[in-house]
Amino acid sequence: MKNIANLATSSLLASVASAQVVQWDIQRRENPKPRLSKRADNSVEEIITNERMRGGYFASCTVGTPAQELTLQLDTGSSDIWVPASEASICEDSSQGGGCTFGSYDYEKSSTLDVLNNDFQIAYVDGSGSRGDYISETFGIGNIKLQNVTMGLGLDTDIAYGLVGVGYALNEASVSQTRQIYDNLPVVMRNEGHIKSTAYSLWLNDLDASKGNILFGGIDTEKYTGNLIRVNIDQDQRVQNYTSFQVRLTSLEAHSSSGEDALSSSNFPIPVVLDSGTTFSYLPQDIVEQIWTEVGAEYTIVSNDGSGVPLLPCDFGNSGNYFSFGFGGNGGPVIKVGMDELVIPVQGKFTSGQYAGKDACQFGIQNMSSDPFLLGDTFLRSAYVVYDLENNEIAMAPTDFNSTKSNIVAFPSQGAEIPSSTPAPSQGATNSGPNNDPDYSAGRGFQSGGGGSGSSGGSSGDDDSAASLPPALDLTQFIVMGASMGLMLFGGGMFLLF
Template identity: 55%
Template sequence: MKSTLATGALLAAAVKSASADIPDGVVQFDVARRQPHPRLLRRASTTQTDITNDLTQGGYFIKCEIGTPAQSLTLQLDTGSSDIWVPASDASVCETSKSNGGCTLGSFASDSSSTFEVVGKDEFSISYVDGSHSDGDYFTDVFSIGGSSVTNMTMGLGSDTDIPYGLVGVGYKTDEAIVSDKQSLSAAYDNLPIVMLNEGLIKTNAYSLWLNDLDASTGSLLFGGIDTDKYHGDLTRISIYKDSSTGVFTSFIVALTSVQAVSSSGADTLTSTGFPVAAVLDSGTTLSYLPQDLAQEIWTEVGAVYNSEAGAALIPCSRASSGGYLSFGFGGPGGALINVTMDELVLDLTSTGNAPTFTSGRYAGQDACEFGIQNATTDPYLLGDTFLRSAYVVYDLVNNQIALAPTDFNATSSNIVAFASSGAAIPSATVAPSQAAVTATSAFTTPAYAAATGFSSSSSTSSSSGSSSGSSSGSKSAAGMVSVPMDMIHVGLVSMAMFAAGGMLVL
């Protein structure tokens, strides 16, 4: 995703300590799952907000407060964009009755805030690849998350928008919408992570993301540190790459260098003429999008079929119980390796529990689900929530590195380690040893599809790299971090009339 600011508006911040038991420089946002219906060196605060998981929509959301007096909104967390923006309460999309949609996650009434100030009239403008958009003013106001508050935070106000919820972008400030609109890096402003650093909430511009599994009720976003109890094995550092057209760091592009399909019947190394694949780690994208040749190989292995009416690859819902998994490698031999199981990749198409069914073909009569890996025709490709749930991810915007490790699903203990200082290396992470040599495009060869049979059965193949860590439910952030609780909400699954409860699919 992508975002914008008013030229010259600064993000001055006044921080209030929300919790006296959190050491210096720590901000943590906890994550809680929302059930579906059927993006200072002084003492810091812990910010608690729920992340709700609504399987019919997609995305990870944080509960925030804006203005004076505070107005509550739930905004999508997005590592693929860089601005905060909110829908205006008088936007047409919000005035729609709740029974027909509307801004059910909240909107902002600027007239009701005594601290609201416009800093860029008609300068906020953002659009997305699906054709949706948001336009309006840049403004400053109080922004609070889980008890920590910043004053004069620059945000966009979507007065003309067709998106019924706002976003919290935490990417590079060079990806702010104002930079694109003005065609100038000098138009960039300090966004949320930089404000946290400038105000001493965290010691460096870095954060770690633990989304947990598809059915989980907890997860977290931790600014300024890592939680070593939330992953298995060791963190591996890989480089973030500059945007090929601008020559600057704008998004979290990493080198995907291998994919393997593994099941009870065998294993296959998959190939693509696109290797190494430039892939963006983007929490604002529900699904994952890979090159056509690679996506097609994956579909053949797991039994997914592309449906032109849906414009997506679909799969029998029963395949979620397959013990097969896909193994994603980053940074070449010896680099990070993340295994994604089928129960994280088979997604419901409706919220009612009544799945549409295939009416013909080899799956006739079976319930249909959406597959979490789709095809794309151009780079950079996207690794969204269907991948990110299986990885513990550390984003280091100072050293331009990502660290990855297999997630510890539903971990109950916490061991938070802070970054020592601005620019300090990611704690407990080692560098991928061969990533400097990752440059060549591999030849495309058709795999034997030895794993395909195993994906059609309920095997017990395991992709876990360790046992659950600990049993303590206590959690305490260390110095130099901000930990944020979030609510998980899935946005962007296939939504069309043909997928209404009880609908039929013809293949």
């Protein structure tokens, strides 16, 4: 989701506590009941689910006294907690499997409710939204309870679950409504002494992973490989302050068994927001054309209004090919994203063309017309990312998929540097990317040069399909489609749902 007023995006995770860190573990939902376990460091681990069909990552939390259990979506791209009210019409409608199946909040049953005002209102570019009251309530994560947490109460909402935003306070919905800022979840954790510094690390693990986590107040050195390298977060020039986790993408390369291609863009260095609440990733039109040609993706119309999605055969995910995303110039962090993380099932087949009869999947990188561009879950699963809201820095390293070890290092004090990290040495220099040739053509292509089961029948650099690519999405068209988009596809002539 994308907050219209603040140009923010959405999604969130949840829960473990110790004296200096609070960790929320992520697990693909097998059982609707969360499982808690005591850890050796006296913290508590709570399972968080990867809801592939809804899109996004969800966490079990409690609200109110006595505690009411809800499952909320974790979002680094927004900054508010909000919960659906049990009296909201969408929660009361249980017909055809509807209703708020992830839980809702009954304010009449809580003794700790304090209504602050009726100014809560948040809207998303797909037309959905929520409005109601700002309230102060008890908020539970694992074995810790936070007192007097400000959150929104969705009395009138068309979204059947709430969200937990952990972004900058300046990105709160209240800023656009009343210009008021309040202490949001990461700040409250620091103020109440559960963490030393307003910072957290995110480990989503791979697409099919059973477990991952977000760790407040520390890092886990067993969840990444190589070195953590820091880059600066961009200031929002409109307000001369920090409102989102925007950094600079300075290079992008495609790697296959036939070689590598350095991709070009007139937008380098590309401003990108690292957002766990966006299922796919959205980059400028000029570089996306090259990416789609590399992988053999075909833009397919899926609705009567002419909108569509990039599709490709599902077996292309087995090719072993990958993209390298570079940040902060030479010596900055480089994250490899494999095709297995970018090929998303949509339950359909190609009915004509070069891929006729093959199972169709949606490709995880899509096009957008203007910044801020977004790197969502299709990128973030391959990166271990530390968000430092005190020093306005982000550190990244390649993720260690399915790691079973843990070594948690807490931030020693407020404002301390990210542990075990070094700064990108060249990020102050201008970097226009490794290839700024306007005549660039994906000369090798992932599929034309071999590699994996998808090596035959794909696009090559001589293919002219890029010329027929759609216009880039702009903010008025942008919809965060999520993995559930596959269930909604219809028509298009070339693609047919089962």
